[in-house]
Amino acid sequence: MSDNSISKPKHTDQPHDLSAQIADEIRASIVRGELVADDRLPSEAELSESYGVSRPTVREALKRLAAQSLIRTRRGATGGAFVNRQSFEDAYRQMATTATLLLSLNDVDFATACEARFALERGCMRLAAKHRDEAHLAIMRQEIARQQQADLSDEAFCASDVAFHRALVDAAGNPVLSWQLAAAVEGIEPLMNMITYKQRDREAVVALHEAILEALESRIGARLEILIDYLRDQTLRTALAARDACQKDHEA
Amino acid sequence: MSDNSISKPKHTDQPHDLSAQIADEIRASIVRGELVADDRLPSEAELSESYGVSRPTVREALKRLAAQSLIRTRRGATGGAFVNRQSFEDAYRQMATTATLLLSLNDVDFATACEARFALERGCMRLAAKHRDEAHLAIMRQEIARQQQADLSDEAFCASDVAFHRALVDAAGNPVLSWQLAAAVEGIEPLMNMITYKQRDREAVVALHEAILEALESRIGARLEILIDYLRDQTLRTALAARDACQKDHEA
């Protein structure tokens, strides 16, 4: 990673493909609010005529938009392309795949991803303490119980860990936060799955989870922040140990 | 917003279009690592033959992948479709548009978006205090100076505000954080732009920016967190006031 900062989005107005141009125009219409959810776009034939291009070109443009789940299409008499209501599920899925690709295809190491994930989670703790609900506490209790089962596989342990933290973030009562955090956590799950937890590590994690649950119950945001820091350190230590063990395997 | 939590991603394996199926298969190959960055895909003719579909269908599939910036295409003898290195810029752009759409097309109010944005930013402050660099401080100083110009338009003030906060987050030295935060901040920029800042509000914001700069310079993470909270409250107050004024306009 040569540069940590995000460079300004490139503004190369290079003449894209026609299909890309058309997709951009329609996308802009949606963003500007000229086309709202469930609006029907003109038919492909009409679009091809109004843009002065062929139908395949229009179709490529529409497929681009469909790939971003901006529109959906339906066949038939009353069919056509309709503007999608941008659902959190879609956005979440998109972000998760993007995050996964970013972390797997790039030279982002586990420590960096982990640091980011816990930093973001830390930011939610005050809100979680404020808005937490009995439902969230129940989920977290349940997941802790699961994590205490000795015969749990590493994948199942990780999955339960994800569920626990999702509930923790959901407790903040802010869908935007849930969305971003869920995607971030999901994104590094493949990396987390590669960790083999020793029994002692699991016990440490569960103990922290219990402390987090208690602090959340008592609505002590400051303590939650500290506990998240502990958990981050614990996770990093475990990951480093796992990596060292893996390297030793390679040497042997 | 009926439900704050993100429901599990739907797993409907309904028989999509052919182009969607093909796109999914190629995408899976990329995610699995069978195709790595800068690998060249078979030509459209070869793909259409191997999948047993026509070239337009293959092209629609490729356009879908291009829309997610998973591939790029080049014409000519050595042209073709190449797997993109998933860059932070692309991911950032994608997230920004997704965030914008989510906030504009859905019933996420400004307060929720704002709360999320500042909560995430708050999570970065400890790291920023630790890793901050003279370069970041310089950018922030420069933006503060710009924000003090009385004849600045509201848009320009907002843009400078975004640049300031981007530098602040970049100071954490974690590209994943920069990526997520930049997208979040960018996503609510359209909403921020609708705010008309009174002179007094601007002065309050700039004063907080100065305090943030000072705390960052002194590497006092705890103080940064408090200041971010202040800034959040200030922003919310301004936004509410602006909304009330707007409503009063409507009534008149």
Added chain:
DNA sequence: CCTCATTCATTTGTCAGACAATTATGAAAC
């Protein structure tokens, strides 16, 4: 008048074939 099956028009999904535009490569001319 109501109900149900049928037909029909509309629209997307897919295909085949063609030509234009672009780009590297290699051969030919100088």
Added chain:
DNA sequence: GTTTCATAATTGTCTGACAAATGAATGAGG
């Protein structure tokens, strides 16, 4: 050796066509 030009490969675009799906109009029968 250098330049120029033809060539092949590949994506970009167009035309026209047919298949499949789907709601709406239509008409028969009750």
